[in-house]
Amino acid sequence: MTVTTVTRQDVVDFLYREAKILDEWQLNEWAALFTDDATYTVPPLGDPNADATKSLYYVHDNRARLQERAERLLKKEAHVEYPHSTTTRNVHNIIVSNLDSDVITVECNFTTHRTKREVVDTFIGRNEYEIVLENNGFAIKSKKVILNLDSLRPHGKISLIL
Amino acid sequence: MDQIIRDNTEKHEFLVHRSVFSDKEILARERAEIFNKCWLFIGHETEIPELGDYKRKKVGGRNLLFVHSQDGEIRALYNTCPHRGALVCRENEGNSRVFRCFYHAWSFKNDGELVGMPGKDGFPEDFNDEGTKNMKAVNRIENYRGFMFVNFDENAISLDEYLGNAKEYIDLVVDQSENGLEALGGVQEYSVRANWKLLAENSVDLYHGMPTHKTYFDIKQAQDPNLKRVKLEGKGIELDNGHGVIEYVAPWGRPVAQWTPIWDEKFKADMEEMKVKLADRFGEERADRIANYNRNIVIFPNLVINDIMAVTARTFYPTSPGYMEVSGYSLAPKGENEKHRLARNNNFLEFLGPGGFATPDDNEALELCQEAYNNNQEVEWNDISKGMVRGEGNALATDEVQMRNFWRQYNTRIQESLEKEAALK
Numbered sequence: 001m002t003v004t005t006v007t008r009q010d011v012v013d014f015l016y017r018e019a020k021i022l023d024e025w026q027l028n029e030w031a032a033l034f035t036d037d038a039t040y041t042v043p044p045l046g047d048p049n050a051d052a053t054k055s056l057y058y059v060h061d062n063r064a065r066l067q068e069r070a071e072r073l074l075k076k077e078a079h080v081e082y083p084h085s086t087t088t089r090n091v092h093n094i095i096v097s098n099l100d101s102d103v104i105t106v107e108c109n110f111t112t113h114r115t116k117r118e119v120v121d122t123f124i125g126r127n128e129y130e131i132v133l134e135n136n137g138f139a140i141k142s143k144k145v146i147l148n149l150d151s152l153r154p155h156g157k158i159s160l161i162l
Numbered sequence: 163m164d165q166i167i168r169d170n171t172e173k174h175e176f177l178v179h180r181s182v183f184s185d186k187e188i189l190a191r192e193r194a195e196i197f198n199k200c201w202l203f204i205g206h207e208t209e210i211p212e213l214g215d216y217k218r219k220k221v222g223g224r225n226l227l228f229v230h231s232q233d234g235e236i237r238a239l240y241n242t243c244p245h246r247g248a249l250v251c252r253e254n255e256g257n258s259r260v261f262r263c264f265y266h267a268w269s270f271k272n273d274g275e276l277v278g279m280p281g282k283d284g285f286p287e288d289f290n291d292e293g294t295k296n297m298k299a300v301n302r303i304e305n306y307r308g309f310m311f312v313n314f315d316e317n318a319i320s321l322d323e324y325l326g327n328a329k330e331y332i333d334l335v336v337d338q339s340e341n342g343l344e345a346l347g348g349v350q351e352y353s354v355r356a357n358w359k360l361l362a363e364n365s366v367d368l369y370h371g372m373p374t375h376k377t378y379f380d381i382k383q384a385q386d387p388n389l390k391r392v393k394l395e396g397k398g399i400e401l402d403n404g405h406g407v408i409e410y411v412a413p414w415g416r417p418v419a420q421w422t423p424i425w426d427e428k429f430k431a432d433m434e435e436m437k438v439k440l441a442d443r444f445g446e447e448r449a450d451r452i453a454n455y456n457r458n459i460v461i462f463p464n465l466v467i468n469d470i471m472a473v474t475a476r477t478f479y480p481t482s483p484g485y486m487e488v489s490g491y492s493l494a495p496k497g498e499n500e501k502h503r504l505a506r507n508n509n510f511l512e513f514l515g516p517g518g519f520a521t522p523d524d525n526e527a528l529e530l531c532q533e534a535y536n537n538n539q540e541v542e543w544n545d546i547s548k549g550m551v552r553g554e555g556n557a558l559a560t561d562e563v564q565m566r567n568f569w570r571q572y573n574t575r576i577q578e579s580l581e582k583e584a585a586l587k
């Protein structure tokens with residue numbers, strides 16, 4: 001895959017693959033999708049462009065932190081996700097821009113259902129990605145998860161990688 | 163059930179009856195005897211710094227409007243229209259001189275006074291002479307060093323008296339800044355499917371630190387090879403009126419002024435400088451306490467101020483015995499340098515909040531307790547006796563005296579009301 005041959009379908013397939021490996025709890029493989037300078041963020045509700053010095057994000061990971069996040073969740077002592085919850089991630093309304101530039105930008109809606117101990121929690125919102133080409137494949141340079149919720153009730157937590 | 167607490171100093175036994183976590187009548191009694199009578203945290207004064215600033219707040223089951231009125235006073239208005247009841251303000255926050263109820267278009271100044279209504283000729287001239295058609299304010303609202311509280315009991319003792327010697331610990335938190343603390347935006351509104359008292363306990367429980375948060379400490383050890391053994395050492399202390407605190411040293415960094423390897427090397431010098439400044443202001447001993455000691459404070463019944471890897475305040479309220487709504491705040495020195503602020507937030511998010519590496523595991527622990535209280539009928543008592551063998555004055559931070567103190571206060575309030583009722587029968 002080179003810059004000139006990348007198609008929208010390639011990007012869509014990449015998003016589906018990310019969703020699938022998260023649903024399969026292949027979290028190291030998920031972390032490997034990111035570039036060395038990548039970020040993974042979940043901004044405060046209702047304020048997707050909040051200034052991180054003035055407002056508290058839910059998640060504000062650099063590359064090292066997202067790796068720790070992935071590895072932690074695979075441990076038995078990450079109690080909140082042990083035994084692992086069952087998740088179903090759907091991505092839709094995918095809009096791909098700047099296909100022919102160095103940084104491809106992608107927006108999509110997502111719905112992530114998490115079920116554990118007979119309770120289903122549903123996270124809904126919009127993802128914003130910056131994607132680059134690296135080693136003949138895609139790599140995520142940034143992923144921002146904008147939750148379209150009024151509060152984290154009744155979910156109570158963002159223990160999953162969204 | 164004749165007793166909800168079994169407190170036996172001689173036998174070093176302290177038991178809490180599990181019905182208090184699941185019984186609806188107990189919850190009704192808590193509302194009447196605790197949430198309607200104690201000082202409850204509404205927010206931080208810096209959330210509404212300018213005239214006209216307002217924020218909606220849920221406190222003690224009420225819908226309040228926390229507002230900085232044009233006369234300079236901070237008020238808590240009941241967010242309900244005196245006409246027919248509709249919620250007057252529907253925005254979560256903003257700035258306004260006037261609040262207008264959309265239903266019949268009555269409008270109110272930001273101190274609650276009725277200033278406009280269509281069809282005035284249909285009402286008598288003295289219609290609002292008594293002020294009964296103004297938006298009503300909570301009569302008791304008081305401030306301690308920026309932390310604002312309301313009390314729905316007009317005859318309550320002052321906030322100052324209520325906080326008592328807990329003020330010493332709040333002072334240690336606030337004194338880390340020369341200009342006071344400010345609340346960050348993005349208050350985290352979440353929930354736990356568990357009884358509210360379990361979060362009060364959990365927030366001052368150091369005993370669970372290692373087993374529950376092992377993955378966090380593993381990460382800290384990987385970041386800092388010099389961190390041979392994780393040490394959590396200090397004291398547990400009972401305070402006035404059911405408040406309690408644990409004060410201890412821990413291996414994580416503190417934005418005032420204990421460096422940690424996830425931060426820029428350059429901050430090391432900044433931290434040294436901060437410590438010198440603290441020592442100038444307060445002397446070596448107090449400066450050491452402010453900089454190097456952690457404090458988890460519980461203010462009875464439902465405020466926690468944790469001065470740990472960052473400063474967080476959380477308040478929580480039960481909507482049913484098995485479900486609470488939590489609001490989590492981050493507090494930081496006013497005017498803090500931007501790089502330090504980011505480092506602080508980085509430290510906060512590693513452990514705290516719904517997306518942190520620790521708080522979700524706390525939620526899980528609480529929810530598992532709640533779920534297993536289905537067995538209350540046969541398995542009746544919780545044990546909260548750790549450290550009693552040492553005597554309450556010698557408790558370690560990993561002991562439970564600060565929780566027993568909470569429960570003793572709780573018991574006084576609930577038991578008294580039970581007894582009063584029994585006497586009437």
Ligand code: FES
Nearest residue numbers: 243245246263266
């Ligand atoms: S209910 Fe508010 S104006 Fe009628």
Ligand SMILES: [Fe+2]
Nearest residue numbers: 374375520524
């Ligand atoms: Fe904890």
